[in-house]
Amino acid sequence: MMKGHDVKHYPGLGPLAVFFFIYLYAPLAVIIAYSFNANRVAGVWTGFSTHWYASALNNRALMNALETSLTVAAVATVVSTLIALSAALAIIRGKNVRYRKLCETIVNLPLLLPEIVLAVATLILFSLVNVQNGMLRLVIAHSAFCTPFAFLPIRARLQGMSLDLEEASADLYADRWTTFRRVTLPLIFPGVFSGAMLAFLISMDDFITSNMLSTGGSTTLPVYIFSLIRAGTSPELNAIATLLILASLILATVALLVAARGTRENAEP
Amino acid sequence: MTESALHAAAGGTDRSPRVRFWRDLSFWGLLPSWLLMGLALILPIAIIAAVSLATRGAHGGFTWDFNLAGYRQILFNEGWTGELEFTPQYLLIVARTFALAGATTLICLVFAVPVAYFISRQPPGRKAALVYLVTLPFWVSMILRVYAWMIILGKDGTLPRFLETLGLPAGMSFMFNDGATLTAMVYTAMPLMVLPVFASIEKLDGTLIEASHDLYGNRWVTLRRVILPLTAPGLVAGAILVFVPALGAVLEPSLMGGGKQMMMGTLIQLQFGGGRNWPFGAAIAMTLMALVLVFLLVMALRAARREDVR
Numbered sequence: 001m002m003k004g005h006d007v008k009h010y011p012g013l014g015p016l017a018v019f020f021f022i023y024l025y026a027p028l029a030v031i032i033a034y035s036f037n038a039n040r041v042a043g044v045w046t047g048f049s050t051h052w053y054a055s056a057l058n059n060r061a062l063m064n065a066l067e068t069s070l071t072v073a074a075v076a077t078v079v080s081t082l083i084a085l086s087a088a089l090a091i092i093r094g095k096n097v098r099y100r101k102l103c104e105t106i107v108n109l110p111l112l113l114p115e116i117v118l119a120v121a122t123l124i125l126f127s128l129v130n131v132q133n134g135m136l137r138l139v140i141a142h143s144a145f146c147t148p149f150a151f152l153p154i155r156a157r158l159q160g161m162s163l164d165l166e167e168a169s170a171d172l173y174a175d176r177w178t179t180f181r182r183v184t185l186p187l188i189f190p191g192v193f194s195g196a197m198l199a200f201l202i203s204m205d206d207f208i209t210s211n212m213l214s215t216g217g218s219t220t221l222p223v224y225i226f227s228l229i230r231a232g233t234s235p236e237l238n239a240i241a242t243l244l245i246l247a248s249l250i251l252a253t254v255a256l257l258v259a260a261r262g263t264r265e266n267a268e269p
Numbered sequence: 270m271t272e273s274a275l276h277a278a279a280g281g282t283d284r285s286p287r288v289r290f291w292r293d294l295s296f297w298g299l300l301p302s303w304l305l306m307g308l309a310l311i312l313p314i315a316i317i318a319a320v321s322l323a324t325r326g327a328h329g330g331f332t333w334d335f336n337l338a339g340y341r342q343i344l345f346n347e348g349w350t351g352e353l354e355f356t357p358q359y360l361l362i363v364a365r366t367f368a369l370a371g372a373t374t375l376i377c378l379v380f381a382v383p384v385a386y387f388i389s390r391q392p393p394g395r396k397a398a399l400v401y402l403v404t405l406p407f408w409v410s411m412i413l414r415v416y417a418w419m420i421i422l423g424k425d426g427t428l429p430r431f432l433e434t435l436g437l438p439a440g441m442s443f444m445f446n447d448g449a450t451l452t453a454m455v456y457t458a459m460p461l462m463v464l465p466v467f468a469s470i471e472k473l474d475g476t477l478i479e480a481s482h483d484l485y486g487n488r489w490v491t492l493r494r495v496i497l498p499l500t501a502p503g504l505v506a507g508a509i510l511v512f513v514p515a516l517g518a519v520l521e522p523s524l525m526g527g528g529k530q531m532m533m534g535t536l537i538q539l540q541f542g543g544g545r546n547w548p549f550g551a552a553i554a555m556t557l558m559a560l561v562l563v564f565l566l567v568m569a570l571r572a573a574r575r576e577d578v579r
Contacts, residue, residue, distance in 0.1 A: 008390060008478050010383070010488055017387040020380060021399075024406050027417030027456065030427055034420060083301045090298025107302050109310055114517030114561055116534045117554045120541050121313035124320055124551070127330075144309035147302065205410045208519050208534075212541065222412045229416055229524060238420075241413045252408035256401060 028245055035238035052239035062240060065224035072135065072210075072220060073203035076142035077150075081196045083143070084150035089184075092158045108152075110145040118145065119212040126213065134218030141213055142203045149202050150195035153259075157191025190259055197255040201248070314558075321551035331547045339552030359536070363556070366533040369447060369522075370515035373454040374508050377462035381507060385467035386496070400467065407460035415453045415524050422449055422525075445527030453521040458514070462507040469503020470496070502572070509568055513561055533557045 038049035056062060087107050091100055110118065122141050131137055165187065169179040185192070207222040214223055221244075228237045324334040338347075344360065345353040388399045406414065421427045422443040429441045443449055473496065481491040497504070519534035526532070531539070533553060540550025 008475060010386070010492075013383055013387040013390075016380075017384050017399075020384045021402060023456075024403070024459065027414065027421060028406065028409065030421055031413065031417050079305075083305055086298040087302040090295040094295025094298060103299055103302075106306050109306055112513075112562070112565060113310075113314070114513070114534070114557055116517045116519055116537050117317070117558045118310065118313065120537055120550060120554055121317035122309065123541060124316050124547070125313040128316065140309050144305055147305065201408060205412075207412050208517075208538075212538070222410060225410075225412050225416070226520075226524075229412075229419065237416075241416060244413060245409050248408045248410060249405060252405055256404065260397075 031238050031245065032242045035235060035242040037235050037238075040235065052235040053243070055236050056239040056243065059236070059240075061219075061224065065219050065221045068135070068138075068214075068218050069204055069221040072138045072142055072218075073200050075139045076146050076203045077196050077200040079139070079143040080146035080199045081150045081154075081192065084147050084154055084195060084199075085192060087147075088151055088154040088158050092155060104155075108148045111148045115145065115208045119209040122209070123212045132215070134213065134215035137213040137215075138210060138218060138220065141209050142206065145206070145209065146199035146202050149198040153194040153198065154188060154191045157188045161187055190261065194255060194259045197251070197258075201251065317551045317554055320548055321555045323548045323551075325546050325548050339546075339548035340556075342546075342549050343552060343556065359553075362531050362533060362536050365447065365530070366516060366518075366557075369451055369454060369532065370512050370518070372451055373458055373515045374462075374512045376451075376455050377458050377511050378466075378504060378508065380459070381462040381466045382470075382497075382500075382504070385463055385470045388467055389470045389473070400464075403460050403463045403467075411457055412520055412524075414457050415520050418449070418453045418456060419444065419524060422452065444525060445530065447526065447530055449525040450518075450522050450530060450532075453525045454515055454518060457521065458511040461510045461514075465503045465506040465510060466500065467503075469500040469506075473499055502575075505568065505572070509565070513565065516561055517557060 035052060036048050036050065037045055038051065039046040084107065087103070091103055091107075105112075119141070122137075126137050165183050166179055169183045174182065205222065206220070207226060210220040211223050211226065214220055219227075225237070225240065228234070228240075319333075320331055321339050322335045322337065323331040324336060324338065326332050341347075341353070342359070343363075344355060346356040348354055384403075388396055388403070391399060419426070422429075424440065424442045424444070426442075428443060429439075432441060433439045477495055477499065478491055481495045486494065517534045518532055519538055522530060522532040522535045523538070526535075533556075537550050537554050537557065540546050540553070
């Protein structure tokens, strides 16, 4: 078929798509390019240098913020994934669940409310019951808003899975725990993994809630970066940003590959 | 066979241990999520609702004397003698919030539809790669995606320097206005729009497009009368995913808009900084939440009605 006669073809779409992808990636490329600039003024290019990477890696405050973020994200990921997994099992596999829809809505509630509202509400609660520990505040709040992100992929995976294998396992006298561990969990693992990855990234990325709840000793990475940006752009900030961009791109690729493998296995049983 | 029928076939009567197990599981399995959401979500929201009706304390914080001062302050300024004077300053912030969130949604839609259509027309391998490329920036930290636009638009930024080489005056800055905020909001929201729109365009039956052309519909008519109506659920899903978080935006206005171009999110945040007005902040937070919930409710009702029509 000649392209000019293809009725599904709209002229100008190709160039628009090219422009679109340049638009998506150019801003990130600008940060990466500036991070190698020797000059202190980010916009003035004076030569190639990796100096700012060395100074970023020697930055104590940055490393402390990274440690806080990783700790909070790790705990929040484990808590939210476990809660999401048990809720998904109960909602999809449970019998006689009353108000199934309501239970799902409760798990997904954080998605329906603006984050800033939840953040200040949690701040008021913590100041009323006098929870001063920054890490504890962050872990509780992050676990709550990460749960729906862990829940949705697990739920989708569980819903797409037939009961046959679990029934077979039970018929072969496997107890509930063995069935769950040897049959259910391996089958839904891609969903659990995607859910946990999402929860981890959402927690690492969070600014609004962390900014409200963190205390002096518990500054997370985005809150620290925000304070750096407020102090003025610097090449060291660009170096930090570049490292973080690369880390998240690698993490995202791994997560998407695992999820893709999961769906392919699912398609050819 | 439905799930419950399978259960019945395999599990037998209600008294069998299997069925009892699944019932126990539904209680114990849901309990942790109820506890977490109850304590970390429903309780705080109930408290902030109460605080929005409380009285501002003399030294920050609040006292439990209930009145509507927090809400009144959104519209009126109380003078020294207690007379009320209408002040549009906060109403202006509400209007800006809606205007920016609406504009973000519209701009994202206008770009997402053709791009999603283009991607859906590619061969499978390239299609998967392009979807991956759309998803990827979404995984990069939000604050960094906003920061990228600060170095592009700011003083000594990429764009002013580029314009300088074209002979335009030096030292131009595009920062600290609504346009800068909008630029960052559109950029951060774009993947959220493209993905659901792509998902629904992908499902579109190509023979319907051909049928439209057979009936002498040109490309424009086909787009307007066939493609857009059939992909409406995806467009609506994308619009919700973009519009709702945009209403609560904080990072974009506080970094790109500067101190004066506030949105509801930054106004709320400001009231909870050291010793500001908590009941007023709580009242704006409740207003924002109410607006979002009403919007979601309307969307859900419309979706339910569409289901009924089918």
